[in-house]
Amino acid sequence: MNNRNSVQLKNTYVLKGGGEGAKRLKILAGATWPTTQALLERVGLQSGMHCLDVGCGSGEVTLQIARVTEPTGEVVGVDVDESILELAREEAQRHHLKATFRKVDASQLTEESTFDLVYSRFLLTHLPHPHLVVDRMVRTLKSGGTLVVEDIDFSGHFCYPNCPAFDRYLELYQAVAVRRGSDPFIGTKLLGMLIEANLEQVQMQVVLPAFHEGVGKLVAQVTMEHIRELVITSNLATHQEIDAIIEELKMFVSSPQTIISMPRVFQVWGRKK
Numbered sequence: 001m002n003n004r005n006s007v008q009l010k011n012t013y014v015l016k017g018g019g020e021g022a023k024r025l026k027i028l029a030g031a032t033w034p035t036t037q038a039l040l041e042r043v044g045l046q047s048g049m050h051c052l053d054v055g056c057g058s059g060e061v062t063l064q065i066a067r068v069t070e071p072t073g074e075v076v077g078v079d080v081d082e083s084i085l086e087l088a089r090e091e092a093q094r095h096h097l098k099a100t101f102r103k104v105d106a107s108q109l110t111e112e113s114t115f116d117l118v119y120s121r122f123l124l125t126h127l128p129h130p131h132l133v134v135d136r137m138v139r140t141l142k143s144g145g146t147l148v149v150e151d152i153d154f155s156g157h158f159c160y161p162n163c164p165a166f167d168r169y170l171e172l173y174q175a176v177a178v179r180r181g182s183d184p185f186i187g188t189k190l191l192g193m194l195i196e197a198n199l200e201q202v203q204m205q206v207v208l209p210a211f212h213e214g215v216g217k218l219v220a221q222v223t224m225e226h227i228r229e230l231v232i233t234s235n236l237a238t239h240q241e242i243d244a245i246i247e248e249l250k251m252f253v254s255s256p257q258t259i260i261s262m263p264r265v266f267q268v269w270g271r272k273k
Contacts, residue, residue, distance in 0.1 A: 024222050025084075028122075029060035031216035031262060035207045036061060036121065036150065039267045043146050045069070049116040053077040054106050054137055055123030059088030059099065065119070066097040076115075078104035109136040116142060121150040124190070128181040131193060138197045141272040147199060148269040154184035156208060156264020165248035166260065169224045172237060172245075176230045187266030199270030210261035217260050221249040 045051070049069045053062040056077030065075045077099060079085055085101045092099045106123060118137045124130040137147055154174055159166045177184040187206075194202045211217045224246055231237050237245075252258050 024226055025057045025060065027215050027218055027222055031209055031211065031214070031219055032121075032265070033060070033064070035209060035265065035267075037064070039148065039150065039205075039269075040065070040068070040119070043117070043148050043269050045117060048072045050114065051075040052111075052115045052118045052137075052140055054109070054118060054120040054133070055079055056085075056088065056101065057081070058084050059091060059101060061119065061121060062088065062099050062101070063092060063095065063097050066092070066099040070098055073098075075099050077101045078106065078109070080105050106133045107136065109133075109140055111140040113140075113142050115140050115145055117146045117148065119148045122152060124149065124151050125177075125184060125186045126180075126182045130183070130186060131196070134193050134197050138199065138272060143272055145272050146269055147194065147197075147272070148267075149190055149194070150265055150267050151187045151190060152184065152263035152265055153187035154263045156187075156261075158208075158210070158259075158261050159252070160259040163248065163252045163258075163260075165245045165252065166220060168237075168241075168245055169220055169249065172231050173223065173227060175236055176227055176234055179234055180230065184263075187264060190266050190268040194268055194270045197270075198273065200273055202268065202270035204266060204268040206264060206266055208261055208264050210259055212259050213256060216262065217253040217258075219262055220260060221246050221253070224249065 045065065045068050047069055050073060051065050051069060053065060053075060056062045056079050059077050062075055062077035069075055077088060080103060082103045085103055088101045107129065118141055120137065124133060127133055141147060157170055174184050191202060191204050209216060224242065228242050231242060232239060253260060
């Protein structure tokens with residue numbers, strides 16, 4: 001296998017994994033599930049399907065898929081972080097859901113013509129060779145199966161009223177992501193990537209989750225904390241500046257009159273011939 005095919009996801013992932021990462025993913029899942037649920041309903045997720053969740057993290061979406069595909073269907077979640085997968089397995093057992101979790105690098109998926117639906121959210125943005133992973137995901141689909149991808153365009157944030165700490169957070173995330181070889185603007189490219197992968201009936205829609213209350217208002221400050229170490233080692237900011245950013249974000253979101261968004265999310269899907 002050549003170097004392009006042996007890329008390891010952890011080498012370019014911007015955010016923390018393990019237990020700390022799981023806490024952030026749970027907040028993210030709570031904020032984004034309504035739009036993801038609507039997307040999965042639109043593409044035809046139903047009972048009896050055999051599904052794959054690529055870059056599943058702690059399995060929040062995987063387990064939701066399992067609830068729909070029961071009792072005759074099956075869902076497999078794959079990720080490179082074994083510690084976070086163990087948390088996903090425990091959650092599946094706790095809720096008696098039919099979901100299997102495996103440690104697999106998305107660039108090294110080996111199944112062929114296996115799944116009715118393959119799903120991936122917020123993974124491709126972290127990869128140096130996302131086209132490779134799209135090709136691998138397409139390969140795992142049965143003929144007529146559907147690939148569903150959600151990913152970000154980080155330039156699509158907003159808040160109201162203006163918050164300098166929010167603007168600085170956006171600047172720092174984008175800078176550290178680019179330095180790590182990630183693409184924080186990949187959402188705009190997904191349509192072309194799925195067309196180039198020879199999928200049919202490729203469609204897209206764009207959602208922009210925004211919040212005046214609830215867990216969605218916490219995403220920015222939690223993410224800022226998770227990229228702290230990379231920002232420091234990249235000499236982009238000091239601990240003191242990051243502390244100040246987080247404190248200002250906490251004060252900003254504490255007001256019921258403020259609005260804060262997540263990144264603009266591109267939802268793209270298509271069918272395998």
